[in-house]
Amino acid sequence: MKTLVLIPAYNEGFKIGEVIEGVKATGFDVLVVDDGSIDQTAKISKASGADVLSHKINRGQGAAILTGLSYAKSNGYEIVVFFDADGQMQAQEIKKIIDPIASGEYDVVLGSRFLGSAKGIPLTKLFLLKLAILFTRLTTGLKLSDTHNGFQAWHISALDKINLTQDRQAYASELLAEIAENNIKYQEVPVTIKYTAYSKSKGQSIFNAFHIIFNLLIKR
């Protein structure tokens, strides 16, 4: 099936070239949505062989994902893989994550670092994720082993069923809520997430968790 690897990126010039080359080596098409970066993200991405869409100003990861989905739909892609720009994820695991969709058994595959491995995960992050898993279970009823894991694959028909409204980080919770609401068939697949000094510096700050919860409670 025609597959697009979608990489939202905001000021990831340091790492993105390497990440795109890794994905390209697996043979999949790559789309980078440059979310208003002020560094060389767009230029490096193009040079590395990705298609690039550029937001003129920063609109958040959720907004960037939606832009990419719009592109995927109008270009006839059947599977969209969400992939991070900071080098935490392993390109060779993309095949593993789309297999359950390609075989027609599932519509969505969610990467799970707790079924797989989370190398070098900081303790505070681990604690917060466990809380978030509990939060997801309470709010959506989904019994997941991981949550807010950006490594996912979606069949385009499942994406048509859902409605995303969150521009910023809270979109990740929204995706899960939509899976639960629409009874979309999903499977969790073990993946490896490697935390490096760089990815940690780029990642979510702890306080953002409160921000996400606020967004979900007030704005949904």
Place this chain on the structure above:
Amino acid sequence: MPIQFILVIIIILAVLRLLYQLKNKNIGLSQFFMWLVIWLIAIVIIWQPKITTYLAALVGIGRGVDLAIYISIIVIFYLMFRLLIRIEKIEKDITKIVRSEALKNNKEHD
């Protein structure tokens, strides 16, 4: 009392500003009258604070000042809620524009 004069002068300035906004068409007539009524009520209350005591007694609150504070808080919360909704809508619209621009630029490159 001097405080009454000071407050009334401030309100007169606010009304002048309001007139100016209307003249420059920054606000519509309905908005103008809404604010005008609010400021006029404020002037009446400043000169005759006893009115609030009377109104408070009517709705079962002890002091006029308390009634004024309750109403103010409700109005402020309501306005804040409306502002939040408004900002949210504007944010969404900005995202839509940014998105269509990004998709359009990509097509032009093809």
